[in-house]
Amino acid sequence: MSDVRPVQMSSPVLTVRQVDAYHAITVVAPGIAERFRSGQFVAVAVGGEHSAMLTRRMFAIHEVKPDYGGTVEFLFTVRGKGTAWLAERRSRDLLDIIGPLGRPFPLPRDPVNCVLVGGGSGSVPLFPLAHALRRRGCRVDFVLGGATASRVFNAMTARRIAETATFTTDDGSLGTKGRVTDVLAQVIEEAYSDVVYACGPMPMLREVTAIAMHYGIPIQVSVEETMACGTGICMSCVVPVVGEDGITRMARACVDGPVFRGERVRFDDVGTVPFDALGAPGWKARSVEDQAREAG
Amino acid sequence: MSDVRPVQMSSPVLTVRQVDAYHAITVVAPGIAERFRSGQFVAVAVGGEHSAMLTRRMFAIHEVKPDYGGTVEFLFTVRGKGTAWLAERRSRDLLDIIGPLGRPFPLPRDPVNCVLVGGGSGSVPLFPLAHALRRRGCRVDFVLGGATASRVFNAMTARRIAETATFTTDDGSLGTKGRVTDVLAQVIEEAYSDVVYACGPMPMLREVTAIAMHYGIPIQVSVEETMACGTGICMSCVVPVVGEDGITRMARACVDGPVFRGERVRFDDVGTVPFDALGAPGWKARSVEDQAREAG
């Protein structure tokens, strides 16, 4: 759990715009803007005051600006009822919003070479990260993918910020036809990357992690597990993660994550409770074994 | 049940204004406007598309106009969550609305003298009625009451349309201090009224009915019973009403009314099922008695 206290506020919508295939909403939210660190997200209430929808919707923060005391921008595509409602918001409407939430991307102390890998809307949190890394003198290379050109988020900006920006699309409408993982190894080699940051669907994160581990470089992934509260109390967003003590726990993506060290996430077991996870049927057996080993 | 088919439509809000203590909303609703007869109402969905509020809110139609193919105006005060939401609507918002609903005020064939008695928001449907009566050459006298001057609805217009307009307020801030029933007898006598129309709270309707019956003139009342659907299917809005056959039935205010002949409504039994109502415990006994009488 991050030690920065999130705040809950009723934030006026400043602007609504379209960025590629995404809706972008900027709200005035000084408390959130000033606390924000890249990789964090907001939890937005949807449906209005009399809404039948109780769970909040989570969106990575794309950008914060000092205007009006502090603004926050997030982007989304329409996936269900909540995002459909959000897509109808207009400037001056109020949004009930909590943030910043979650563990941010850890930043390297030294000016190292960083490759940022994003799939679809997963690219969103990589942009503030890229800016933060640049401010520290890091080299930034982008690898962004999407189903089609319009789903590759913010390609122009990526080109502008980064040393190199490589794109992949399923249909070949932009960059290489294929997936980000098809080109990542080459980028790592050419850029002499020291660290990988990735955000996107689980299967992508899993492959990116494998590649990073192959090169023996640190990998930070930001996961998107279904969330209901975003604040750590509902226990719905769990992912099996190996702790420093070697024990697998069902970690909450919203407060223990969403950013984890890639090699700690048991991607093969996502959507299950691994047999040897803390409190799972096989855990007891294992800990007895450990004790036996220690005793022996 | 009126034989005019109501329609359901998504109607854009044209204007929102304040009339005395009331919010007035005008929507573009050609199908409703063209079918409307005075005394009818609309059923409005509240809370937006994802609302947790399922029941519709009913409002008497105040005015229809031919502009934009047909507009409908209704007025309301904030009473609970639904009306609070309505009070926040702005022009161009869409309202899901059904109308016209309910049995309208029957109009006299001849140009007789009519006194129209309204309490609070109950005055609303009397205005289109007054216009209709005037078009038929009837004399119209208004008796309007409210808690305070601002609650007496549309006093200016009443003065303009009617031969006389008498006002009462609980606090004496407009017209006579007291209730409409305190002045009604005098109006009837001075205006040589031939018929009474009334709309307002049940206790008022009950007293108005008593006065009209005292003078032996017809009385039409429009009741406001709690409603959920407005279309006759939920059976929630029942009032004990005596039929032409002398049998009391639990009549639905939304389709059998809201306009009833005053002497038919069993005001003393509103909020109960009278013992001798059709299908109540005492009804069987009574019908057996009747049969015995008939047989004898």
Added chain:
Amino acid sequence: MPLDAETVAETAAMIPDLRVRLGELELANPVVTAAGCAGAGRELARFFDIARIGAVVTKSVTVEPRAGWPAPRIAETPSGVLSTVGLQGPGIDVFVQRDLPWLLSRGARAVVSVAGGSVDEYVTLAQRLSEAPGVTAIEVNLSSPDLSRGGEHFTADPEAAAQVVAAVRETARSDIPVFAKLSPDVADLVALAGKCVAAGADGLALVNTVRGMVIDVDTMRPAVAGGMGGLSGPAIRPIAVACVYQVHAAYPEVPIIGMGGIGTGRDALEFLLAGASAVAVGTALFHDPSACMRVLRELERELIDRGVERVESLIGAAHHGMGGLGVAAG
């Protein structure tokens, strides 16, 4: 120019077959009204053609006229309503003379819901409906107070419920299917359902309202005259889906009319996947009197989007190891 076979097949595939069979009963489509939420069809006929839905399930008919509970009878709750109507109605005589012929004259299929205070009353109702022409099916509302046992619902005692079902099944004309309608407020719904089927029910209607209460914090009294009321609407949908799922799992061959909070085509689909062969729309009609037609249209759309050719292929599909049973590619 004659269309080639492929085009014909594609076009046909675009219009899903909506027919459903519930035992001997075949309906043109799975969408019906829920008992007590649509009167005897007359009010709704002002909003849509009632011949186009699977059937009109009528308000529960009683032997004698009933006045019901006094007002207030309804309270709004979050995504639901709490009601105590108390079976107000004109009685079987008026129903058979006035309402049933009217329904038939409109070309609608009439499923008649019946409610009694004793086994004898249910028998009388079954008799009268068997004599009247045109009854598509009888739905036995068992959430009715059993006067012989101090007014407890028949469903509170599986034996009493089974007795009613057996008596109705014996009395009713053999070509009129009998559905037992159950409430979820029972000790063991699966066991109760089993008893009703064993007693001769041709199918089940699940679920009736859930017991609830609203207290008006201004008057500090219960908000409906009956004190306790029945909760319905989307609020109870997960409860209803669980009931349908559990009963279908136990008796996969027993046809179920599923209901409880259905207001969209997706909701209807959810009940079909859980194991219902038909779906009833109740409380949603209070909000949208055309809800039945809209649900039907939306359901058709959902099937087209999924490339499903026959709605029947989806019934109970959530139970299968593979969710996609009977679903064409796409």
Added chain:
Amino acid sequence: MPLDAETVAETAAMIPDLRVRLGELELANPVVTAAGCAGAGRELARFFDIARIGAVVTKSVTVEPRAGWPAPRIAETPSGVLSTVGLQGPGIDVFVQRDLPWLLSRGARAVVSVAGGSVDEYVTLAQRLSEAPGVTAIEVNLSSPDLSRGGEHFTADPEAAAQVVAAVRETARSDIPVFAKLSPDVADLVALAGKCVAAGADGLALVNTVRGMVIDVDTMRPAVAGGMGGLSGPAIRPIAVACVYQVHAAYPEVPIIGMGGIGTGRDALEFLLAGASAVAVGTALFHDPSACMRVLRELERELIDRGVERVESLIGAAHHGMGGLGVAAG
């Protein structure tokens, strides 16, 4: 200038007395968290001062650590959520060493919810909590699978439930009140409540979640990993109010912690009127992490608006012939 007596009295009347007594237990105000919806208070402490509410009721603690159900664990339903967390938690050792001291260090009152798979496990939990200092009360979550009876909930068998309650009451330090928490999915809630009280429960917590299911119409599979889940939130409020009302009517002297869909001061008031002496806020916290404080403020406002001086005077008021018992003019 000293205030005159009348002004003092008026000012005092403006600040209602919010203290409530639940048997031996006195709380500063009636608003607490619902078990499992507030962790052990740490996450909520980022949003409000947890010492200011009546108590923090912890997530149910188990003897051993538990991993719970796999994801997805939660599905949104109309005005509700369906969940299957499966009691994930670190176990009693970590709770006593880490979570309890932290709660106490923050000045919060700790009501500890416990869940076991056998009577022995409940006894172990009661023992450990009696040894630890600072436990305000124990809430016995009886909607936990009884491993000795094939995983049926303890509440499914009133005898089994009573056995657990008796064992916990016997084991726990006598100055720690024991509340039995019940689910509404039982054959006869009033009877079950009676058994628990007879077995020694000092009070009751009503209600736990209601059994339900959501089927994802895209995957055509149940939306939560557990298949069946527990329904909570405003959707179930009328069901919960009915339970509290019925149990309070039967045992007016037994203190009840009421819950199920409380999200506003008016909702809290509704439960107090039905007979609850304290109210727990659960699912509403997922939407609004400050909900407990907001409910408390709003409740205070409702009391002021009604001229109610002592919140206790309203407990069960909906049962009285006159709704206005204990209510000053206005």
